[in-house]
Amino acid sequence: DQQVKQNSPSLSVQEGRISILNCDYTNSMFDYFLWYKKYPAEGPTFLISISSIKDKNEDGRFTVFLNKSAKHLSLHIVPSQPGDSAVYFCAASLEKLTFGTGTRLTIIP
Amino acid sequence: DAGITQSPRHKVTETGTPVTLRCHQTENHRYMYWYRQDPGHGLRLIHYSYGVKDTDKGEVSDGYSVSRSKTEDFLLTLESATSSQTSVYFCAIAETGLFSTDTQYFGPGTRLTVL
Numbered sequence: 001d002q003q004v005k006q007n008s009p010s011l012s013v014q015e016g017r018i019s020i021l022n023c024d025y026t027n028s029m030f031d032y033f034l035w036y037k038k039y040p041a042e043g044p045t046f047l048i049s050i051s052s053i054k055d056k057n058e059d060g061r062f063t064v065f066l067n068k069s070a071k072h073l074s075l076h077i078v079p080s081q082p083g084d085s086a087v088y089f090c091a092a093s094l095e096k097l098t099f100g101t102g103t104r105l106t107i108i109p
Numbered sequence: 110d111a112g113i114t115q116s117p118r119h120k121v122t123e124t125g126t127p128v129t130l131r132c133h134q135t136e137n138h139r140y141m142y143w144y145r146q147d148p149g150h151g152l153r154l155i156h157y158s159y160g161v162k163d164t165d166k167g168e169v170s171d172g173y174s175v176s177r178s179k180t181e182d183f184l185l186t187l188e189s190a191t192s193s194q195t196s197v198y199f200c201a202i203a204e205t206g207l208f209s210t211d212t213q214y215f216g217p218g219t220r221l222t223v224l
Contacts, residue, residue, distance in 0.1 A: 006151075036215075043217050043218055056126055099153070
């Protein structure tokens with residue numbers, strides 16, 4: 001039973017445009033949500049997070065939106081850059097982290 | 110970068126053989142985790158530790174055991190490797206284990222192939 005889902009395995013975006021990565025979850029008890037970025041042959045690195053009591057958190061080019069009623073999380077990257085090409089995992093916490101399956105983002109120069 | 114190393118980085122072994130993966134940290138963090146990453150599954154928690162000699166199971170712990178005799182080392186053992194354990198294994202560390210104020214830092218991973 002996948003409690004955290006990323007339904008798009010891959011996404012291609014033109015450089016300079018907005019990238020939107022989506023994540024859905026089923027457990028309303030999750031209290032914190034995180035996004036990790038992963039390059040090939042490296043471990044995931046923390047990108048941005050949001051508490052369940054907020055609906056938006058911004059850090060530079062990265063913004064995470066949380067819609068609790070829809071149990072939906074999204075990551076916006078504006079503007080997209082070639083170095084953003086990676087696999088992005090969303091994760092939800094309830095004592096431990098539950099990860100989604102990942103979305104491979106490719107930025108086209 | 111958090112000081113986390115994993116060894117070996119790559120390993121090929123045969124079904125039925127024992128395998129031990131090592132995670133070493135220099136951050137003196139209390140929490141350590143072992144995950145596996147497989148296509149279509151993302152990262153799944155195998156075992157974690159919240160202190161020396163204190164460990165607990167994750168969602169995919171069957172066939173795996175762990176030990177933590179020192180703060181800096183967390184060992185993952187496959188007693189008798191099976192082909193279903195072919196995967197990329199990541200170690201992670203965290204200072205408090207509270208994700209509201211903390212985050213997990215991941216090691217570079219170990220690619221394990223069981224033939």
